[in-house]
Amino acid sequence: MLFFQLLLFGGYLYAHLLRSWCSVSQQAIIHIGLLLVALAALPIQPANDWKPQGDDSPTLYLLMLLSVHVGLPYFVLSSTGPLMQAWLSTRISTDRVYRLYALSNAGSLAALLTYPFIVEPMLSVSTQSTVWSWMFGGFVVVQILVAISVGRSRSKSTNEVSSVDSVSSSHRLTPLAHQMTWIGLTALASTLLLTTTNHVCQDIAVIPFLWLLPLSLYLISFIICFDSPKLYHPKLYAALSVAAIALMQLSTWMPSSTGLVVDAAASILFLFFVCILCHGEVARLKPSVNNLTQYYTMMSAGGAIGGLIVAVICPMFLDDFSEQPVTNTLGASLALVLFVAAKDWFGRCYDWETGRTLRLTAILLPLVSIGAAARQSLPGLIESNRNFFGVLRVEDEGGDRCLVHGTTVHGRQRGIPFHLEPTTYYGRQSGIGSVLLSADQATPLKVCGVGLGCGVLASYGREGDRYDFIEINPAVIRVAMQYFTFMDDSKATVVNHLGDGRLVLERMIDRRFDVIALDAFSSDSIPAHLLTREAISLYQSRLTSDGIIAIHVSNKHLDLAPLVHRLAREAGLSSKLVHSEGELENRTLPALWVVVAQRSNPIWSSERMNSAIAPTGAILANAPLWTDQNHNLISVFRAP
DSSP: HHHHHHHHHHHHHHHHHHHHHHHHHHHHHHHHHHHHHHTTTTSSSGGGGGOOSSSSOOHHHHHHHHHHHHHHHHHHHHHHHHHHHHHHHTOOSGGGHHHHHHHHHHHHHHHHIIIIIIIIISSSSHHHHHHHHHHHHHHHHHHHHHHHHHHHOTTTTHHHHHHHHHHHHHHHSOOOHHHHHHHHHHHHHHHHHHHHHHHHIIOOOOOOOTTTHHHHHHHHHHHHHHHHHGGOEEEEEEEEHHHHHHHHHHTSOOOOOOOHHHHHHHHHHHHHHHHHHHHHHHHHTTTOGHHHHHHHHOOOOOOOOHHHHIIIHHHHHOOTTTTHHHHHHHHHHHHHHHHBBBBTTTTBBSOOTTHHHHHHHHHHHHHHHHHHHHHOOOOTTEEEETTTTTEEEEEEEEEEEEETTTTEEEEEOOOOTTTSSBBTTTOOTTTHHHHHHTTTTTTOOOOOOOOOOOOOOGGGOOOOOOOEESSOOHHHHHHHHHHHOOOOOOOEEEEESSSHHHHHHOOOOOOEEEEEEEESSSSSOOOGGSSSSSHHHHHHHHHEEEEEEEEEOOOBOOOHOOOOHHHHHHOOOOOEEEOOOOOTTTTOOOOEEEEEEEEEEEEGGGGGGTTOOOOHHHHHOOOOOSSSOOOGGGGOOOOO
């Protein structure tokens, strides 16, 4: 998100500088050259040389990868809106050209909603890259034709100079307050979008594609405000904003299940109403078309500032999502000020001299914002850590120590003398427990765990065993070693590896494991590359002759068991589903594990596998098959 916000600002700034410093014909020549250079960046699909090592800094790696493969084409695309509107304004000197901004956001919304539900399920990754490259080539041809047409305009001899002069003069006439308002309000809306998305999707509900909703409403607010300004009624939307944030506060007094739903709905509605206010005011204060490119540049600067605040600055100084209540308070402050100032419910006229009430409101609201910044510690909170992967918390719950990421518990350790008892999804009746307890007790085991959690799996370790854990989040490794004792107290030799599970396993060329346990699929954003045909082939190559793969597939919203069964069958392996009930006393949870092994593996004759369920023909026939080129979450959604 940060990358595209920054590059959008770069494209808008390029369009502004091009229009400010160059004649129309010069603009056309320069832009045609840039379009042709952008073609050299195709295709946008990275080559194998760009495959990461697995322990790279994700922020730097992603920014570099996107810059090299997507940077220039997207830079050219991002400059299209303001540049085309600027060229059109030389022929149509009315603010009707601003409606094109609403249409461009409608296009963004259409792409956002169709990609995960239509494009991704139908086209492979390489086909998507090819189709997109051809479409970009067509776009370049159209852009070149438009640029040539503009450059040959009959009126260029008289309009070029006047256009440049009018732009420079209009810059001097633009009120500084308007410029700061353009930046400030778009920054607030962008920050609110990101903080609300983090709050709803990580702290409230771990649901796939839920992030689409706030982003869609954000784009819709642009469409409404720029396409139909008459639909913007500041007093009405301000009142709705205040009502939404009041509902958020009321949700804390409701039962937990109801309160979470109300909080999520109120947060999303609040985002939408405040974005309407921010973008409505920005649209209301839009300048003449002569100052169009400066206007868009400052708007995009505000969006980039919001991205920098949430993605870079806040993680540097905060260990949780504390910016969310502060941003909400600022949004509520804006709503209250506009509500007081607006004259009527369905008009767009203000009275900024409303006397003492307005002045007192303007003084007190920043103090309220400061108060909202004070974080309230959760009961039993031991540590909170925030990085690229989100917020990780260590909590004390009735004497148990828990590792929590968002709303998902990733590990629990009981107090002495039960500190080495397996908990959560790793109980002795679970799939992984059955596999490890069925092993020959006289033969040391070599076990690989993809996904560390707090290291519960190490509780099964015996003298002579070796447990290799692969974990992508460095904070998880540190927290598991500092606050939990599963690994220290294990009788096995425990080794931690930092990096992506599949990439680290690819580098373990000479290693063979008796058991590979994958536990990385309980959230909404599952690592699909760990559940593809190619991934299963890699796991096979890292197993001993009687090796076993155990995959944890417990997930509220995704039914992964049929997918794993299909992958096993494609690889010539047998698979069975092990369902275990949770035991409150032992702190274990209901768990689903799919055990995969050769048909001749002794595990299938173990008593512990008697209750395991083999897949039916119907399940295998209807199950999806993921590959590195074709995979999508829609195919594994649970039926309602």
